[in-house]
Amino acid sequence: MVDHYFSKKPTSALRIKPIELNLLDMDFTFDTASGVFAVGKLDRGTELLIKSIDSKGGKLLDLGCGYGAVGVTLSVFFDEVYMVDVNERAVAVSKRNKKRNKCKNCIVLQSDGFSAVEGKKFDVIATNPPTHAGKKLIFSWIEQIKSYLAPKGAFYLVCKTKLGAKSYEAKIQEEFGNCETIKKGSGYRVFRAINL
Numbered sequence: 001m002v003d004h005y006f007s008k009k010p011t012s013a014l015r016i017k018p019i020e021l022n023l024l025d026m027d028f029t030f031d032t033a034s035g036v037f038a039v040g041k042l043d044r045g046t047e048l049l050i051k052s053i054d055s056k057g058g059k060l061l062d063l064g065c066g067y068g069a070v071g072v073t074l075s076v077f078f079d080e081v082y083m084v085d086v087n088e089r090a091v092a093v094s095k096r097n098k099k100r101n102k103c104k105n106c107i108v109l110q111s112d113g114f115s116a117v118e119g120k121k122f123d124v125i126a127t128n129p130p131t132h133a134g135k136k137l138i139f140s141w142i143e144q145i146k147s148y149l150a151p152k153g154a155f156y157l158v159c160k161t162k163l164g165a166k167s168y169e170a171k172i173q174e175e176f177g178n179c180e181t182i183k184k185g186s187g188y189r190v191f192r193a194i195n196l
């Protein structure tokens with residue numbers, strides 16, 4: 001079976017590669033792992049996403065959390081953070097990273113899309129989506145996002161400009177009636193939509 005970073009059960013040998021990061025003027029240590037997105041590094045898109053989120057307080061959902069960079073880093077600014085991923089290795093590594101960075105308000109769950117957070121409402125949903133898993137999956141996430149957002153809640157999505165950004169922007173606009181490009185850089189764009 002081919003192993004992708006979005007496999008539910010990675011079969012590759014587990015290799016842990018710790019990294020140290022200074023983000024938003026804070027120091028973090030993360031374990032990254034083979035079979036989990038962005039081994040040994042912080043993805044540029046992820047960094048741009050973290051730096052774009054200007055909403056604070058309430059409940060954050062880190063959708064497709066990988067090793068947990070988004071949820072762990074932003075947990076300082078939110079009351080409660082849910083970090084979810086379909087990949088069981090990503091979930092295990094995120095749990096370690098939550099502990100090692102002393103994030104008491106983070107809840108890490110294995111989840112296919114929204115399955116583990118059914119019925120919950122979030123003030124912010126942030127995602128660096130698995131573009132290699134296909135547009136169909138990401139479009140279906142965009143179609144569901146509004147029903148998981150509180151009124152006035154914000155949805156942030158980062159993607160590579162050359163990997164379908166225009167189509168994601170159009171889809172977000174169609175679902176929300178608004179979509180703003182709030183940051184650009186290193187070949188990525190961050191879109192923000194508000195649940196009006």
Ligand SMILES: C[S@@+](CC[C@H](N)C(=O)[O-])C[C@H]1O[C@@H](n2cnc3c(N)ncnc32)[C@H](O)[C@@H]1O
Nearest residue numbers: 006037046064065066085086087112113128130
């Ligand atoms: C591009 S990676 C981003 C990871 C992390 N947020 C980061 O920025 O480093 C996308 C993540 O979505 C996860 N994913 C893929 N399909 C999923 C699904 N159906 N439900 C939940 N997560 C999924 C992948 O396992 C992967 O960790």
